[in-house]
Amino acid sequence: TNLPRSLPQWQPMRRMxxxxxxxxxxxxxxxxxxxKYIIPVYVQDxxxxxxxxxxxxxxxxxxxxxxxxxxxxxxHGSGQIGSKYLLLRDGGRLEKSxxxxxxxxxxYVSQVVAEVQxxxxxxxxxxxxxxxxxxxxxxxxxxxxxxxxxxxxxVGYVSMSASGPSSGVSAQIxxxxxxxRGVIFGEGNWVFLNKxxxxxxxxx
Numbered sequence: 360t361n362l363p364r365s366l367p368q369w370q371p372m373r374r375m376x377x378x379x380x381x382x383x384x385x386x387x388x389x390x391x392x393x394x395k396y397i398i399p400v401y402v403q404d405x406x407x408x409x410x411x412x413x414x415x416x417x418x419x420x421x422x423x424x425x426x427x428x429x430x431x432x433x434x435h436g437s438g439q440i441g442s443k444y445l446l447l448r449d450g451g452r453l454e455k456s457x458x459x460x461x462x463x464x465x466x467y468v469s470q471v472v473a474e475v476q477x478x479x480x481x482x483x484x485x486x487x488x489x490x491x492x493x494x495x496x497x498x499x500x501x502x503x504x505x506x507x508x509x510x511x512x513x514v515g516y517v518s519m520s521a522s523g524p525s526s527g528v529s530a531q532i533x534x535x536x537x538x539x540r541g542v543i544f545g546e547g548n549w550v551f552l553n554k555x556x557x558x559x560x561x562x563x
Contacts, residue, residue, distance in 0.1 A: 398515040399500050400450070400536040402466040402551050407447055410437040411509040413472075414491065423473045423499040430481055431492045431509055438477055438492050445514065446472040446507040453534050453551065464533060464553070472501040474514045523563040530554035 411433035418427060423446075431438070450468030455461055475494040483491040498514055501507075535550040537543065544550055554560050 394519050395516040396519060397498065397500055398471065398517055398549070400468065400470050400549055401515075402453055402468055402534070404466060406467045407449065407469050407508065407510050409508040409510060410434045410444075411489065413446055413504045413507045413509070416504060421503050421505045423496060423501055423504045425496055425499050427496045427499075428478075429475060429494050429496060429504060430483075431475070431477070431494050432489050433492055433509055435488050435490055438490060440477050440479060440492075443474060443476050443497065443513050444494075445474055445510050445512045446504060447510055448472055448501070448507050455533070466551075468534070470501065470536070471514060472499075472504060472507040474498040474500075518563060520563070524561075526560065528554055528559045530558070530560065 411431055414430040414432045416422070416427055416429040431444075448470040450470050453464040453466040453468055455464060474497045476497055477492045477494045479493050481491040481493045500514070530552040531554075532544065532550045533553045535544045535548050537548055552560065
């Protein structure tokens, strides 16, 4: 090859004092391909039972990020220091598509906003029926905490393993996390079916 003369000529490096090293090779650990995801939205028969609501946050107003301190307004006697709670946004009744004549299904949509843990009573004036608590966001699912209610519970997880059995139950998509009427949905969206465990639908 024709290399520029300005390049220095290659010179063999002088060997340094050689040392002996021992290398232990461990077998590769088995990897569990199972992946679990937080359930960001669900439908239940009744409206979620609220024990309070999000009041304010420390720092950026209303942003839901893990580790952020927030203030909750909780019904007197319902809050417990150290306990975990869910912040939900009421999505209202599950609507029927106009293609099906409109109206509503017998179900209420709940959007999961965050999971929080109560740390202490806040130094605020308590009302007759409510108290103010300082809490910390453990898991953030939505971007905004505004207009969220406090309910008892923790986030739910679902496995997306490909090893699940095929279901022979025929069901219809009636809603989802991006479309409450089940008209627009795509790969990766969470959807609601009009069949359940009583019809033979199983988890997984």
